[in-house]
Amino acid sequence: MSEVFLCSICNVDNGGCKEDCAYCTQSLKYDTGVQIYREKSYEDILKEAEIFYKAGALGFCLVTSGRSLTPRKTEYIGKAAKMIKDAGYNFHLIACCGSADKESLRELKNSGVDSYNHNLETSQVFFPNICTTHTWEERYQTCENAASVGLMLCVGGILGIGESWEDRVEFYKAVNSLDPFTSNINFYMPHDALPIKKGIMQRAEALECIKLARSHLPNTRLMMAGGREAVFGAEQKDIFEAGINAIVIGGYLNAKGGEIERDKEMLSSYDLHIATACH
Numbered sequence: 508m509s510e511v512f513l514c515s516i517c518n519v520d521n522g523g524c525k526e527d528c529a530y531c532t533q534s535l536k537y538d539t540g541v542q543i544y545r546e547k548s549y550e551d552i553l554k555e556a557e558i559f560y561k562a563g564a565l566g567f568c569l570v571t572s573g574r575s576l577t578p579r580k581t582e583y584i585g586k587a588a589k590m591i592k593d594a595g596y597n598f599h600l601i602a603c604c605g606s607a608d609k610e611s612l613r614e615l616k617n618s619g620v621d622s623y624n625h626n627l628e629t630s631q632v633f634f635p636n637i638c639t640t641h642t643w644e645e646r647y648q649t650c651e652n653a654a655s656v657g658l659m660l661c662v663g664g665i666l667g668i669g670e671s672w673e674d675r676v677e678f679y680k681a682v683n684s685l686d687p688f689t690s691n692i693n694f695y696m697p698h699d700a701l702p703i704k705k706g707i708m709q710r711a712e713a714l715e716c717i718k719l720a721r722s723h724l725p726n727t728r729l730m731m732a733g734g735r736e737a738v739f740g741a742e743q744k745d746i747f748e749a750g751i752n753a754i755v756i757g758g759y760l761n762a763k764g765g766e767i768e769r770d771k772e773m774l775s776s777y778d779l780h781i782a783t784a785c786h
């Protein structure tokens with residue numbers, strides 16, 4: 508019987524980002540109205556950790572907005588990581604804090620972070636169409652930095668932002684070259700204030716994207732993240748048949764997700780087990 512890994516997101520820092528990623532509601536360049544806050548309290552982080560741990564999540568990802576992992580963020584995330592582990596929440600702990608050098612990443616690892624999430628987002632060639640304030644190469648370098656200090660990698664991206672099938676193939680070849688433990692798939696969520704004027708991807712095309720990802724990443728945990736509910740609605744059996752074996756539960760950075768219990772009932776109705784160990 509197949510197992511599905513449940514991952515959860517803790518948005519510790521939100522909005523106010525100076526970068527111009529055209530798909531992201533956290534960018535200051537677009538008037539998206541998302542709430543801006545900095546450094547969620549450790550108490551609130553622990554409360555969320557408890558909720559997700561009790562719900563059966565194995566992954567817990569501490570996410571900051573902004574281009575890169577600053578010394579202050581490194582200290583803050585490191586302290587949060589230590590607190591989560593010391594409290595007995597035996598998560599596979601992930602940090603997602605933007606571009607980072609080896610020294611900061613090593614510090615995170617020493618604080619108890621297991622994986623680093625940094626997305627390539629799309630193909631190298633298409634990337635300048637969706638971001639002009641940093642480069643795809645900077646993203647790739649950060650992934651290499653994370654791997655070099657012994658962090659496991661979660662590397663994925665966003666589909667449905669105007670890229671071609673050729674871009675998708677090149678993107679997955681690049682993801683594969685980093686040999687990530689997990690790869691997340693996000694489908695673009697339209698927003699009036701964002702410059703990408705695309706609708707929600709059609710189900711059939713989205714399934715082809717998942718199959719493409721699986722064909723390039725045969726041994727990687729393939730995680731359906733943002734857009735799961737919007738693209739697939741309540742009937743999601745075919746995403747698992749197409750190769751998904753992990754999902755994000757309980758909501759995304761700035762988009763509501765489904766009810767955790769409903770997701771668990773859905774998995775059980777498809778005869779899918781919730782994974783109880785990470786590796």
Ligand code: SF4
Nearest residue numbers: 524526528531534573
């Ligand atoms: S760097 Fe990250 S938070 Fe900032 S706009 Fe780009 S994707 Fe959003």
